[in-house]
Amino acid sequence: MAARLISGKLTGGPVEESVDLPRIEKAVREILIAVGEDPDRDGLQQTPARVARAYAELFAGLRVDPTQVLRTTFEANHEELVLVRDIDVMSLCEHHLLPFRGSAHIGYIPGPDGRITGLSKLARLVEVFARRPQVQERLTSQIADLLMSSLAPRGVIVVLECEHMCMAMRGIQKSGAKTITSAVRGGLQNDAKSRAEAMALIMHR
Numbered sequence: 001m002a003a004r005l006i007s008g009k010l011t012g013g014p015v016e017e018s019v020d021l022p023r024i025e026k027a028v029r030e031i032l033i034a035v036g037e038d039p040d041r042d043g044l045q046q047t048p049a050r051v052a053r054a055y056a057e058l059f060a061g062l063r064v065d066p067t068q069v070l071r072t073t074f075e076a077n078h079e080e081l082v083l084v085r086d087i088d089v090m091s092l093c094e095h096h097l098l099p100f101r102g103s104a105h106i107g108y109i110p111g112p113d114g115r116i117t118g119l120s121k122l123a124r125l126v127e128v129f130a131r132r133p134q135v136q137e138r139l140t141s142q143i144a145d146l147l148m149s150s151l152a153p154r155g156v157i158v159v160l161e162c163e164h165m166c167m168a169m170r171g172i173q174k175s176g177a178k179t180i181t182s183a184v185r186g187g188l189q190n191d192a193k194s195r196a197e198a199m200a201l202i203m204h205r
């Protein structure tokens, strides 16, 4: 499982600097009143401030330039598939601001120049795009598109499998349902054999 990035690492500085914490605090206090709670009771007094700090961290990806993540690349004479599987993903759906979580699997085939990136950078890329209000489909494509534009690989495949709390905790209340999204780019789109090989490695348990 990939190490979780703390917000300071993600933004390169304290997240509080660029987030309007007092505004979030005010809004959370209003929500507590609206649902029938007393925001001044003992256990809730610090809650608006805590939620504000948590939101700053959960949405830290909005203030990070994802191209910076793939700044460092290396030359390698490897023109075959590179696949990092089971990268932990946690994000918030933009419809309900409730979490969705699961795994990301990212594969790419380096281009003719054999340019590769550090393996941890693939997990960092997931973090930058996941720490924003998201839909799973966009999160999947954003990862694939950035890899294509930054590494110029022969092809990219990104598969995400996530469970959405907005389907489990509320609404239809179906827990355990997994949503699987994929984005295939470049040569892998037309190369059925390589794509099947990547998919088999991704789905292998």
Ligand SMILES: Nc1nc2c(ncn2[C@@H]2O[C@H](COP(=O)(O)OP(=O)(O)OP(=O)(O)O)[C@@H](O)[C@H]2O)c(=O)[nH]1
Pocket (backbone or CB within 6 Å): 093, 094, 095, 134, 135, 136, 137, 164, 166, 167, 171, 172
């Ligand atoms: N395609 C997609 N849908 C999502 C994602 N996250 C949440 N949703 C869905 O977004 C939809 C929002 O639908 P609405 O009808 O506007 O909202 P709602 O009344 O709260 O919908 P219900 O969840 O069906 O109660 C729901 O069907 C959610 O399941 C996502 O990542 N991708």
Ligand SMILES: [Zn+2]
Pocket (backbone or CB within 6 Å): 093, 094, 095, 096, 097, 098, 164, 166, 167
């Ligand atoms: Zn939702």
